[in-house]
Each structure stands twice: as C-alpha cells, then as structure tokens.
Amino acid sequence: MPIYNAPLKDMDFILNDVFKADEFWQANENLAHLDVATANAILEEMAKFSKNVILDLNRSADESGGAQFNLGEVKTPEGFKDAFNQFAQGGWVGLGAPEEWGGQGMPKMLTVLADEMIWSTNPSFMLYPLLTVGAGMAINDRASQEQKETYLPKFYTGEWSGTMCLTEPHSGTDLGIIKTKAEPNDDGSYNITGTKIFITSGEHDLCENIIHLVLAKTPNAPAGSRGISLFIVPKFLVNGDGTLGERNAVGAGSIEHKMGIKGSATCVMNFDGAKGYMVGKENEGLAGMFVMMNYERLSMGIQGIGASEYAYQNAAQYATDRLQGRAATGVQSPEKPADSILVHGDVRRMLLNVRANNEASRAFAVYVGQQLDITKYSTDAEAVRKANDRVALLTPIAKAYLTDTALQATLEAQMCFGGHGYIREWGMEQCIRDLRIAQIYEGTNGVQAIDLIGRKTIKCSGAFVAEYMAEILEFSNTMPDSTLKQAVVNVCGKVEALTQFVVEQSKSNPNFSNAVAVDYLHVVGLLSFVYMFARIHEAARVKAEPFYQHKLVLADYYVAKVLPDLAARAERIYAGADLIMQLPQDYFTAQA
Template identity: 55%
Template sequence: MAKYKAPLRDMRFVLNEVFEADKLWSTMPATQEVTPDLVDAILEEGAKVNENELFPLNRTGDEEGCQFNDGEVTTPKGFKEAFQLMAESGWMGLGGNIEFGGQGMPKMLTVLFEEMLYASNASFALYPALNSGATLCLDNHASDEMKEQLLPAMYEGRWMGTMCLTEPHSGTDLGLIRTKAEPNTDGSYNITGTKIFITGGEHDLSENIIHLVLAKLPDAPAGSRGISLFMVPKFLINEDGSLGERNPAFCGSIEHKMGIKGSATCVMNFDGAQGWMIGEPNKGLACMFTMMNYERLSIGIQGLGLGEVAYQSAMDFAQERIQSRAPGGAKYPEKAADNILVHPDVRRMALNVRAFNEAGRAFASYVGMQLDMSKFHEDADVRKKAAALVALMTPVAKSYLTDRGLDCTISAQQIYGGQGYIREWGAEQYVRDARIAQIYEGTNGIQALDLMGRKVVSNKGEYVKLFEQDIRSFIEANADNAQVQPYLAKLAAAVDTLVQVTEGVIEKAAANPEEIGAASQDYLDLFGLVTYAYMWARMVAVAAPKAAEDTSGFYSSKVKVANFFYARVLPKAAALAAQVNAGAETLMDLEEELFYGE
C-alpha cells in the first residue's frame, strides 16, 4: 500500500549543507529572523500535518472526487476539516507578507513544505497553492486598500484565491480572450464571460472565493496588449469586511478528470459580476506573470512530490515482495525467494527515480534561492542576476520537474508489476495525478518554447552565460577537492556541450525561425540534465568528505546515487545534443496534408 514519510533528513541536507541557507538569510534584513530552530520547527510540524492529516485522505479523495450539484461544489470527505486545521495553524500564509498577517518565510523553505503537500495529497495541495499565487499577485499589484481588505483573510484561509485565465477558445494564446469588463460609475466593472479549467473556482472550504480574472476593456487594444486583471469576489465585500450579497460568478460544471479528482476544476460563468481592477488598464498579463514564476515552480514541485511518494511506496513494496533468486545466488536463503531489489533491472528503475527526485529537490531549492535573492537582497546587482536566473530557470523548473515526475511515477509503478495497475495499491493514482502537471500552467511544450525563444535566442544566450558562470565558479572553487574531481570533469564537459548547442541554435535561428521550435523540447531536456548534474556535483562536494565517518549511510548513499547518475543518466546529454543539432528540416519536411487520413 502507499506510504509517505516526509524526507526531512534530505531536506535539511539540501537547505543547510548544500546551499547554507542560514548564511544567506542572515545577510538579508527581511529574512534575518528565519533561524535554524524556526526552520526545524516548521519542517517538523509540516511533516506531521501532511503525514497525519492529508496523506490519509489521498486515496479516499481520489475515489470520492468532488461533487457538483446546482452550482455548488462539495470536496471529498475530510478535506474541509483538514483545511480548517491547516488554516488555523497558519499554513495558508507561510510565505505571505508580514504586514498583512503572513509569516514571511523565504521561498527556499516554502518549496520544501510544498513538496510535502503535493506528495501527501496533490489534489488538496492545489487549493492552498492557488491561494498563495493569488495573494502574491495582489501583494505586488493591488492597491493598498485592496490589500488591506483581502490579504489578511486569504492568509488566514477564511477566503481563498483563484486564477481565471483560460477560455474555451483561448488556451496559450490569451490575446484571444473574449471576457469583457464594462466600467461602472463607482469605479468597479461588470465582468462577463466564461472561463474554463479553473482550479478551486467553487468549493466548500472557505467563506469566500477571490477570483483573479483576465478580461478586456471596451476600448482595449487587440491581442495580449489589451488584457486587464480584475478582482471578482464570490460574495461582495462590505466596507466593514463582512460578506454581502452573492456576486453573479457561478460554477457551471466541474470537469471529470484523469487524476487530481479531489481538486475542483470548474467552468466559471461571470454574468455581469462586479469586479475591481488590479494594477493598470491593459497591463493584466504583467500582473499575472508576477505570480507565474512562483506558480510554475509550484507545479514543478507537484511532479517532484509525486515522484517522492511513488518511490517510497514502491520501496516499501519491494522490501516485502519476493520473486526468484539473485543472479549470484540466494541472498536470503531462509526465504522461498529473494526480494525484488536483488535484481539489477529493479535497481535500475529505483535508482533512476531516486536520482531524479533528489536532484529535483536540490534544483527546486536552488530556484527558490534565486527567487529569495531577487526579492530580498540589498545588493541591486545580486537582485538583477538572480532575477535573470529565475527567468531562465522557471520554464525548466516547471517542465523538467514534471516530465521527470511522470517518469518517476511510471517507473515506480513498474516495480510493482501487476499490483501497480490495481487501484488498491495506490501506484496508479500517482501516475494519473502527475500527468496533468505537464499540461496546466502552460504546457511543457510552451515552456520549452519560452526557454528556447524568449530566454535564450532573444537575448543571444546572456542568461545562459550567467548560469554557465555559476557552474564554472563552483568547479573552480572545488578544484582542490580530490573527492569531487571525477564529477567536475564530466560536469565541465556537459556544460561545454550545452554552450555549444546554445550557440548553434542561436546562429541557425537567425536564418530560420523554425529552428527555435524544432530545438526547444530537446534543448530543455539537455538543459535540465546539465542542471541536475550540477545539483549532484554540489551535493557530492558536501557528502563525499563526510561519507567515510558516516555510520548512518546517508552521505555514502549520496555519493553512490551520484555515481549512478553520472555513469548511467548524464551520458544521455550527447544524444540530446545530437537531436538539437539535427535542426528543423526533418520536422518540417512532411507536407501538412500528409499528416491526415484519407
């Protein structure tokens, strides 16, 4: 059966030993009060609430799903009580602005709590995740009056936020949206239109729901330059903060989905609902993209969390499942057969999952660190560099973490054999829940185009050079560390490959813009693979010197999993580079009509 225990030892290793977060936080006034003792307390309590309250609801929530009746949505049994417990304990405002009642914790810490959420119950996790994104957007772009009105209640979990972008005819191309915003004489707007795929658009968890809705003013310019952002509450809010009459923003239906069935995915109909503008007219996308860097990292962490719980559950199964004998003879002669972890192919699958999970955890923390520095650091140059790395890494974090997350859940399911296909064992749910993460918050194909087109080609590789410098500096700083030398040579070669491929695509794209799309997915996979190699080198640099005297096996296991990654995973970089270098010709050569049947 499914099993989950928050990997606190590894989380502390990444946070405290690999990235030395406390040293960074002590240099930034906004995070100086985030002490190691406080961090430990948050991680410990976060583990308890996820293991004891949310994880037990995961399978039952999947079986029951959300229910829709006459415009009302009921979440699965136990969700409301668990939500109230989390809200009362302050988890909804963990990373929120202290000025309005949030706890102000840095992203490096909140990514670890998010991983626990997604691992224990991915459906449930989406409700607080969307609320965090909505509060971030409001905190950065709303008026002081609106922030004072909304943020305290949203940090308390009394009110929850949504993000309403997609329409039936408009997915990636938001410039096509038709939702209209008609101005009223009192400064508000009447919002009319239909939005689809709205996570948490309607539910029974909170008193009020705050919709952030993209819409167009009557005189808006065409395309994406004419989009504004509006705050549209489910219940109108009186001057004293109490709730007033129902706003005509109704759920028309909920989707019946492959996975994340405990998350309400709604069709929302806005029938002249009263809303208030956030930010400036026709600047709605800029407001929304403030939250997108955080939301896309969060969805990447969904892949990571599901990969972790799938691995733990599979290893629990593998320990007990006995089949055949080890190739070299019986390892457990007292039993009728050996457990399946004696078999090389089972180990191959398990090590692949573990190598990606542990590198992914380090990568998520690395991106979180850049977000913290871009927001809190006093040095303007440091903030600027960190912001550039965030821009570069966001599509990689969303896409590579979720692609590998699905791979990990499938590999973990395979370890079960036939039992992995049976609902009662839990493995198949993780595959279904992980699949959506590659699709929403911008499909992974769109993320790859964003990386290749906007973040690499458009600035002629300047962001990539910043990341290259980061890796080269690490290699130089560890030049005298003999225990890391074998990894550094391979890491340097992988970086050389990435740089060569980057320069090649930039050069070819100048003559043929199709080269960007043709290269994008393979390039993102190459970039992610090199990034994970960097994460493993950083982890080995810490673990290897401690491995000899480590009686727990933690540090020595780090080195051995790193050896596996460098020997059996990183060589795929050469194939990816060849695929990118193949260019656009073979992709675009087949005539369009030949894709279709007779």
C-alpha cells in the same frame, strides 16, 4: 496501503549543508529572524500534518469520485473541510506571505520543502491553498493599498480563497484572443461578462468567500495581449466594513470530469455582468497575472518532486518485501523461498533512477527558491539582477523538466510493482493519474520549452545560459579532480556549443527553435541536475556517515547512467527542423 514518511533528513541536508541556509538567512536582515532550529521545526510539523491528516484523504477522495457538483455548488470530498481548517489555523496558508498581511514571512527556499510534503500526500488538497497564495502574490504586487487591506489578511487566515481565471473555451495559450469583457461603471467598478474554463478551485465549500482574479478586455482595448486588464471579482461582494454583502453574478456552470486530481474542483465559471475591480493599470493585466503564474510554475515542478518521492518510497518498500527468484550471484536469503527483488539489477536500476531524480530535483527547487529569495530580500542591486535573470531562465526548467522527469520516475516506480502497480489498492496508478496534469497546466511543457529557447535564450543571444554556466564552472573550480568534476566541465562545453548553434540557426530558420525546444530544455535540465549533484557531492564528501557517502555513489550513478541522455538530445538538436517540417499538413489527417 500506500506509505509516506517525509524525507526530513535529506531536506535538512539540502537546506543547510548544500545551500548553507542559516548563513544565508543570518546575512540578510530581513531573514535573520529565522534559524535552522525554527526551520526544522516547521518542516517537522508539516511532516506530521501531511502524513496524519491528508495522506489517507488522498485515496478516499479519488475513490469517492472527488469533488461533487450540484446546482452551481461544489462539495469537496469528505474530510477536506476539516483538514483545510486545521491547515488554516496552523498558519500554513500564509507560511511564505508578508508578515504585514498576517503571513509568516518564511523564505521560498524553506516553503518549497513544506510544499513538497503536501504534494506528496494529497495533490488535490494542495490545489485549494495554492491558488490562494498565488492570487495573494498578484494582489500584493499590483493592487491598491485598499485592495490589499481588504483581501490579503482574509487570504492568510484561510477565511477567503483565490483563483486565477485566464483560459476560455477558444483561448488557451493565446490569451490575446480572450472574449471576456469589462464594461466600466460610474462608481469605478466594472461589469465582467464571459466564460472561463479549467478554473482550479473556482467553486468549493472550504471558505466563506472566493476571490477570482480575472483577465478581461475593456471597451476599445488594443488588440491582442496588449489589451488585457486584470480584475478582482469576489463571489460575495465585500461591504465597506469588511463584512460580506450580496452574492455577485459569478458562478460555476459545471466541473470537469478528469483523469486525476479528482478531489480538486476544476470549474467552468460564468461571469454574468459580475462586479469587478481593476487591479493595477488598464491593459497591463497580463503582467500582473504572470506574477501569479510564475509562482504556480515553480509549484508544478514541486508537484513532480512530491509525486516522485511518494512513488519511490512505496516502490522501495514493495521491492524490499517482494520475494521473487534468486540473486544472480547466489542465494541471499536461504531461509526464505526466494530473495527480495532488490537483488535484481533491473529493479535497482529503476529505483536508482527515481532516487537520483528526487535528490537532484529537490536540490534544484531549493536553489531556485534561494534565487527568488535573493530577488525579494537582497539589498545588493547586482545580486538581485543576477538572481532575476537566473529565475527567468530556470522557471521553465523548474516547471517542465521537473515534471517530465517526475512522470518518467513514477512510471519506473510503478514498474517495480509488476502487475500490482496497475492495481488501485497499491496507490501507484492514482499517483500517475494525479501527476499527469502537471505537465499540462500552467502552460504545457512544450510551451515552457519554447519560452526557454525563445525569450530566455535566443532573445538575449544566450547571455542567461552563459552567466548560469559561469556560475557552474566557478563552482567546479573549487572541486577536487574527479569524474564528476570532469563531467560538469564537459557538459558546460557541450551546452555552450549547442546554445551558440541554436542562436545562429534561429536567425535563418524560423521553424528551428520551436522544433528543437523540448530537447534543448532537457539539455539545460541535465546541466542543472549535474550541477546539483556537484553541490551535493561537495557537501557530502566530508562526512563519513553512510547517509552522506551513499550520495557520492548516487552522483556517480547519475553521471554514468543518466547524463548520457544529453548526447542523444544534442544530436536531435543538430539534426534541425527540416525533417519535422517537411511533410504537408494534410499528411497528418490522411488515411493510412
């Protein structure tokens, strides 16, 4: 059976030793109510819930076929409803939500760690509250006071849930061509008509009401994305006293049959003149929805961390128990018929790759979470500006790089099992199937890379990257001389040159940025991870316990064995776009 034990000690180290969370919280009057003891207690409780309540449901939901659809209704897998009730009653839905609406007001740098544990143990389950939290953020940011009062408290008690409805059969990344219409009524409401696909948690039996956030176009709206508005469309209309009224004209037409996350209902939603209520201003809906989407994109990165951590723990345990062959240096366990496969260099290589990814990814998620907390809570205008720029730059890294490296890590963890990794009972094949979607939804990783290189780099002539590297170099100046410090400085120099090259080439070759975007994203990802290892190294080197000293070795391993990938990525960027764009379009469909 698969195992999972929350990495609480590493979480505490990252939070408190690397990023000095307690100092950060106490320095901000809006966060001073939180201290290390409270934060650790929250993480310990989430560790118990994740392991004891939802871990076993992950496999049973997958094997039973997941969410089931019948005549417009969705039944979640056995055990999900009870688990969700426990989750809601524990206050977990509103862990990071504003206290004024019934949330607990916890900072993002803490909630990313709580989220990781749920992603590790049951990603299908996580998707139900995840969309609710995102919808709540969009409503809190854009909606009227009356709308906030109507919907937000119910979200955070878990009585109601939320969705986001963007994609249509013909319209994925290009939302400017959506066809869903919003016809105004005399009472200020709108009739919403259209079909949305790939709607996570669009229909289910966990809550008494589902609140859909829907992108649609009003009559005579401007063409393209400038003409998109955002609407609240409840499954059940809400009466003036807050009770539920009649069923709205919205329902699930079917659910998708997917590769993974089978316990999560992915729905085709039909809006047949459903009553909706505009959120914010007309034709400004996309900006409102992106409040939600940027939150979801960081969450996808955390999904990657969760999967990779789960994969590592199971692979390391298997490698410890599996006896095959003898160590190249001589017998290590003479009392046994063979040595553990941990004596073999290739197995260690794979496990070290996975662990290095996990520790750097976790630190990076907390770092981005801290930047988000600065934007939300700081009263220093310049600090807020810098943090906003940093979040803009790093959101595509958090979504795409963390999920790209996580899938590679889970594949390497699976390889440690040999043939057993391909067998369902060991849990690895489900882990890989469930994780694959993280590279696809909320904007594919290729789209994230294009966003990074275009809007976040070329558009500002590399200013966001330059300011980020200035922070990294400033930190490196506090480090004693070491191979790691030199690596940080060298990488910054290479990324500076690459960024200048990217900005210049984009001026003369319109195909250039799109063709090299993924490689550039990985370059900035590698820069970010070596920065995280520098911060980990500096926090760990002053402590003598093996737990901390081993982190120094892992940092050196990363520099020697993983970071060299940057050179190959750089060569591909310098090679440009010409060879990619040279062949005619019909080459790709011509018979061999």
